[in-house]
Structure formats: C-alpha cells, structure tokens
Amino acid sequence: MPAQILKVAPRPQxxxxxxxxxxxxxxxxxxxxxxxxxxDLEIAAGEFVSVIGPSGCGKTTLLRLLAGLQKxxxxxxxxxxxxxxxxxxxxxxxxxxxxxxxLPWRTAAGNVALALxxxxxxxxxxxxxxxxxxxxxxxxxxxxxxxxxxxxxMQQRLQIARCLAQDPSVLLMDEPFGALDAMTRHKLQDELRxxxxxxxxxxxxxxxxxxxxxxxxxRVIALAPHPGRIAHSFPVTLPPQRDQLSTREDPAFxxxxxxxxxxxxxxxx
Amino acid sequence: xxxxxxxLGLVLAWQGTATVFGLQSDTLSDPLQVLAALAxxxxxxSILRATVQTVGAAAAGLMLGAGLGAVTGLVCGLLPVLSxxxxxxxxxxxxxxxxxxxxxxxxxxxxxxxxxxxxxxFACFFPMLILTETAVRGLHPLGRDVARMLRLSLPQRxxxxxxxxxxxxxxxxxxxCAGIALIVAVTVEISSNxxxxxxxxxxxxQSMRPADMFAxxxxxxxxxxxxxxxxxxxxxxxxxxxxxx
Ligand SMILES: Nc1ncnc2c1ncn2[C@@H]1O[C@H](COP(=O)(O)OP(=O)(O)OP(=O)(O)O)[C@@H](O)[C@H]1O
Ligand SMILES: [Mg+2]
Numbered sequence: 379m380p381a382q383i384l385k386v387a388p389r390p391q392x393x394x395x396x397x398x399x400x401x402x403x404x405x406x407x408x409x410x411x412x413x414x415x416x417x418d419l420e421i422a423a424g425e426f427v428s429v430i431g432p433s434g435c436g437k438t439t440l441l442r443l444l445a446g447l448q449k450x451x452x453x454x455x456x457x458x459x460x461x462x463x464x465x466x467x468x469x470x471x472x473x474x475x476x477x478x479x480x481l482p483w484r485t486a487a488g489n490v491a492l493a494l495x496x497x498x499x500x501x502x503x504x505x506x507x508x509x510x511x512x513x514x515x516x517x518x519x520x521x522x523x524x525x526x527x528x529x530x531x532m533q534q535r536l537q538i539a540r541c542l543a544q545d546p547s548v549l550l551m552d553e554p555f556g557a558l559d560a561m562t563r564h565k566l567q568d569e570l571r572x573x574x575x576x577x578x579x580x581x582x583x584x585x586x587x588x589x590x591x592x593x594x595x596x597r598v599i600a601l602a603p604h605p606g607r608i609a610h611s612f613p614v615t616l617p618p619q620r621d622q623l624s625t626r627e628d629p630a631f632x633x634x635x636x637x638x639x640x641x642x643x644x645x646x647x
Numbered sequence: 648x649x650x651x652x653x654x655l656g657l658v659l660a661w662q663g664t665a666t667v668f669g670l671q672s673d674t675l676s677d678p679l680q681v682l683a684a685l686a687x688x689x690x691x692x693s694i695l696r697a698t699v700q701t702v703g704a705a706a707a708g709l710m711l712g713a714g715l716g717a718v719t720g721l722v723c724g725l726l727p728v729l730s731x732x733x734x735x736x737x738x739x740x741x742x743x744x745x746x747x748x749x750x751x752x753x754x755x756x757x758x759x760x761x762x763x764x765x766x767x768x769f770a771c772f773f774p775m776l777i778l779t780e781t782a783v784r785g786l787h788p789l790g791r792d793v794a795r796m797l798r799l800s801l802p803q804r805x806x807x808x809x810x811x812x813x814x815x816x817x818x819x820x821x822x823x824c825a826g827i828a829l830i831v832a833v834t835v836e837i838s839s840n841x842x843x844x845x846x847x848x849x850x851x852x853q854s855m856r857p858a859d860m861f862a863x864x865x866x867x868x869x870x871x872x873x874x875x876x877x878x879x880x881x882x883x884x885x886x887x888x889x890x891x892x
Contacts (some may be wrong), residue, residue, distance in 0.1 A: 447792055464795075471796045478787040483811050493805060496797040544797065 398423040398458055398580055399548065399629045405452035405605075412437050412605040419454070419599065419608060423547070426574060426581040428595035430638060430646045432646040436606025441552050444582060445471050457548070468496075470541035472551040476514060476533040486512060486536050487521040493543035512643060514531055514573065531562035538573070543596040543625065548580045554584060563587075564622050567594060572618065588638040593620060598638065602645045610641060676857040684862035694866055700703070702842035702870070704760050705825075705832035708767025713769070713824045716775030717817065721805070723781070724783025733851070745770035745831050749839055759842070763835045770831040771824040782813040815886045820876040830872050843872075845857035 397420035404417040414436045423429050429437050442448040443455055446465040455462045457469070472481040480489050490508045497508065512518050515535040525533050534554055541549060554570075555563040571594060574581050585591050591598045595614050602609035615630050625631055658678050665677030676684075681751065688694030721886075723730035748769050756762045769841070794804040836845025844867050851860035 389674070445796060446791075447795060465798060467798055469796070471792070473789060473792070477790055478789040478791050481808065492799075493797050495807065496803060535887045540797075 396459070397421055398425075399582075400456050401443075402456070403449045403453035404443060404455055406436075406443065407450065407451050407520050414443075415605040415607050417606075417608060421580060421582065423580055424578050426571075426583065426594060426596045428591035428598045429582065429584045429587070429601065430591045430598060430642070431601030431606070431609075432603055433644060435603035435645070437601055437602045439606065440601070441471070441550050441582065441584050445469060445550055447471075450546070453533075468545065468547040470544045470549050471547035472537055472541050472549065472554045474553040474556050476530070476537045476554075476557075477525070479537050480533060480540075482525050485522050485524055486517055486528070486539075487518065489525070489536055490540050490543050491609070493540045497544070507543065512536075513643060514542065516540040516569065519559075529562075530558050534558065534566065535569070538570070542573070542577070546579060548582065550582045552584045553586060554583075555590070561636075563590070568622065570594065575618075584590055586644070588635055589626065589631075591638065592616070592634050593625060598599070598634070598639050600638065600645075609645065612637060653869060676861050680858040681861040681865060684856075684858040687866060688859070688862055688866070694863065696843045697842075697847045697863075698866070698870065700760070701829075701832050701836065701845065702765035704835075705828040706765055707760070708764040708832065709713075709771050709821075709824055709828040710778060711764060711767030712771030712828075713775040713821055716824075717773040717779045717820075719772075719779075720776040720779025721783060721809070724780040725801075725805070725809070730780065737773070741773045741777075742866065746834055749835060753839065758840055763832055763840050763842070767828045767831045768834050770827050773779065775820055775824050778823070779813070779817060782816040782820075783809060785816075786812055815882075818878075818882050818885065822875065822882065825874060826871065829874065831866075833867060 399419075399421040401417045401419040404414065404419075405412070406414040417440065429440065430435050439448065443450055444462075446455075446462050446469065457466060481492065484492065488506050490511055491504055492645055493598045494507060509518070509521065511523050515538050517532060517535055517539065519526065520532065523532075524538065528536065538554075555566050558566065567590060570581075573579075581594075583591070583594055597614060598612040599608055600610040600612065601607065610636060614634065616628060618623060662678045667674075672823055685694070719733075723733060745766050747872070748766050752762050752765045756765060794808055799807065832843065833845040833848075836843040837849050838845075840846065844863055847859060848863045848867070851857075851863060
C-alpha cells in the first residue's frame, strides 16, 4: 500500500477554502497570570504558518493549545470545524528538545516504530513504512543507530520521521532547529520545506530566527507579549520555490526581515 | 587485590597471636579453628541447609516487598493524587524498624518461613516504593507530552516509555533491597525465628562453640559479598553495554 504521505497534495487556496484550524477568542491564564488573550487565528489546509515573538510571549503556549496539550481558559480552538479536546491523532508535534523526545534505548527504526505501535499498525506492515519514513528524512542508512550515535541534526530528522509516522495533517514545530548549527539548520529547512510540500501537511512553526520564519513560511504571525496576543500577520510574498542563497537576497525577503526585526525590537522594549 | 591485604594481615596476626599465646577461650577462636568449623559445616551440609532457609526467605520477602513497592511506587509516580493520599500513611510506617514488626508477624504467622518473609517484605517495601516513585518523578516531563501526542494508552506508556527509562534505577534499588533482605532475614532468625543462618549463629554462641559461631558469621559475610558482587555484575552486563553506551 503506497503511503498516504507520499501523495502530492494540491496547493491550498487559503482565501476560498474553509480554514482547517480556527482559534476563536482564545485566552489562557495560569491562576492570576494572563498568558494569552483574544487569539483569533485561521489557518488554511496546507498553509505554512511561522510564529515569532519575543521570548516568553507565549509562542510555546499557543502551540500547546493547538496540540491539545493545554486547554484554553477562554474561547475555542477547532480543527476541521470540530472543537479540539485533547491531542488529536492527525496533529503531530516536533519538539525542540529532540534528545528527550526520543527513546535512547531504541534504534532509529525503533523510535519510528513507537508511533506505529501507538496507532496499532500490525507488525508486518511496520518495517516497510519505517524504511520509507527514514528514507524520506535522509536516515535510510541509519535505521539501526541509537540516538546517542547520531548528530543533533540526525536526531531531529528522526523525530520528524516519527511525527510523519502519525500520518498527520497538521505538523506543529517548536523551535525544532534552535539547537542546531547554521549549516545543519539550513539543510533541515530545505528538507522540511520539501517534506511539507510533498505531503501537503499544514505546518505551524515557532521560531526565534526571523529569517527562518520568512524562508519557510507562507505567512508570519507576530506575537506581542504581556499578555500574548497576535500583533501582526505578515503574508510572505516570495515564490514557493525557495533557495538558501537567492531567496535570502530577495528584496521582499529583506523588507519583511526588516519589518519583523523592527517589530521584535519594539515588542521587547 | 590490594583490598585483600588488610584483612589477610589481620587474620594472620590473629592466628599468630593465638598460636604464640595459646588462646583458650569460650568467646574467641583462632582462624584455623574457624576454617575447620566452616569446612565441617559445609561437609555435613548443615550450613548449606541453613543457607537455603535464609536465602529462600530473604528472596521470597524481597520479591514480595520489592515487587509491591515497585508497583506502588510506579503508580504513585504516575498519579500524584494517589501519592498525596498515601503520603501520610507511608511517612508514618516507613520509619518503623522492620524488626518491630516481628511481634505482630509472630502473632499472625507463628514461627517459620512466613514470619520471616513478611518482615523482610515490610523492610523492602518502603525503600523500593520511594526509589521507584522518585525514578518515575525524575523522568523528563517531555516524555509525557510525547506519549500524549502519539496517543499512547497508559499501559503502553508504562511498558514502552516509563519502565525502560527507569529500569537501571530500578535495578539499583533492587540491589539495595537485596542487601536489606539478607540483613533482616538473619536478624529475624537471631531474634526469634528458629531457622536459617541467624539461628545457627545464635545456637553456636549460646552453646559456647565460638569457632562455629565465627564460621557462620564468616559465611554470612561471604554470602552478602557474593550476592552484591553478582548483582553488580548483572547490572553492568544489563545496562553498561549496547544501547546505553
Ligand atoms: N505551566 C505554566 N504555569 C505558569 N506559567 C507558565 C506556564 N507555562 C508557561 N508559563 C508562562 O507563560 C509565558 C509564556 O511562555 P511560553 O513558553 O509560551 O513562551 P515562549 O514565547 O515560548 O518563550 P520562548 O521564546 O522563551 O520559548 C511565560 O511568561 C511563562 O513564564
Ligand atoms: Mg517557547
């Protein structure tokens, strides 16, 4: 059975299509501290949304709400028209801290298997699927390696493969490349874009790196702090075919980078 | 091997003193006599029979107490509510010396293996519970989020994520409890239960056979040392190789 994930999904038409994800007046408070307030956000199927904002403004919290790991104290998060109650099977999260997200006593193949075991995929079907997923993230030759025997970049690829094993329609990422060096980060950005385009998955990508937000995103959401709220939504007007060198020199890229930079300066002040 | 120098030196000095001054005593004995008594005990298998009784009761008590302790600790570690409910009870019972349970256990079970197993079980329960609960609590919180996102059921999470992660610490706790089990088993035998190595030790002391007494003592020491060594080796073999390297 060819994997669902390899099917090429049509590019979305964000304007006409009903949004896949909708935040309606979402707020969250821990006791007396208000973390997020009045979040209204719609994300179309297949859209790549980057999220930026000063440290501590609530980016991770916003992602956890969408993951169903956190319940809003006001408003509602819904997916495909249905309110979200807890983690959904087709939403996957790539955590920044790959070392603690992987099982050190399982090989790369074993770690991917965990997601399949959780879904109850019968054992005979697992091997082919695991090989295919590891191939997709460039770990085809390292199936029998343990995480401790892999570089940070490889471990994060492995975590992405495990998330893809869930066959998600939404992929949430919380600074997934934050701990990696610049070269590895650029490589993984391109791989991620490739995977997202091939699978048609909807992506929600939190990052500190403004260039990364633009390079990857179809749209950049800027959060302002105290309490966390959406201050701006910047459409990324770059062509879908992106390149680490030329895209980063594109005037539209530079202008957006400037706008985001000014926003962060102002918001952090 | 350097570790053997001091004990051997002391034993030689002891033997030398005993030979030179012609030791005659109801309370002391010289090393050669002790070795002879040990050989005799091994020869007529009396010391082996006692060993089987002591080790059997200690092992059964260990399995019972440490097993229940590990399960309780696991559940408490996963469910903080339950842990809070049980905390007072545990904190009150935990400091009670296991030997203080002997009179109660004696009333319930009478003399014999069950008396000893229950007291050993009591002694092993609390350290295992606390070490297991601490191990579960010490797990990185991200594991829980990962399990939730993958939608692992609680049993799946326990079997696939929690147990493998705490296994090395569980084994250390088991090793600690094995030492406790042996000590408590011998203590129960010395203080009340007419069986095993502890009883043999008591009997030898009361009937003025110091060589036999010291032989039994030496044997208990060797037993404890061997047990610990075996468990340390097993631990290395299980956890220091392969995947965890
Ligand atoms: N469980 C919690 N209880 C109380 N406060 C919390 C909790 N989790 C987060 N916060 C607070 O909520 C605010 C937002 O946190 P969050 O982790 O979402 O920020 P962030 O934008 O992801 O920050 P960073 O860029 O540093 O990752 C912070 O002030 C944090 O202290
Ligand atoms: Mg964060």
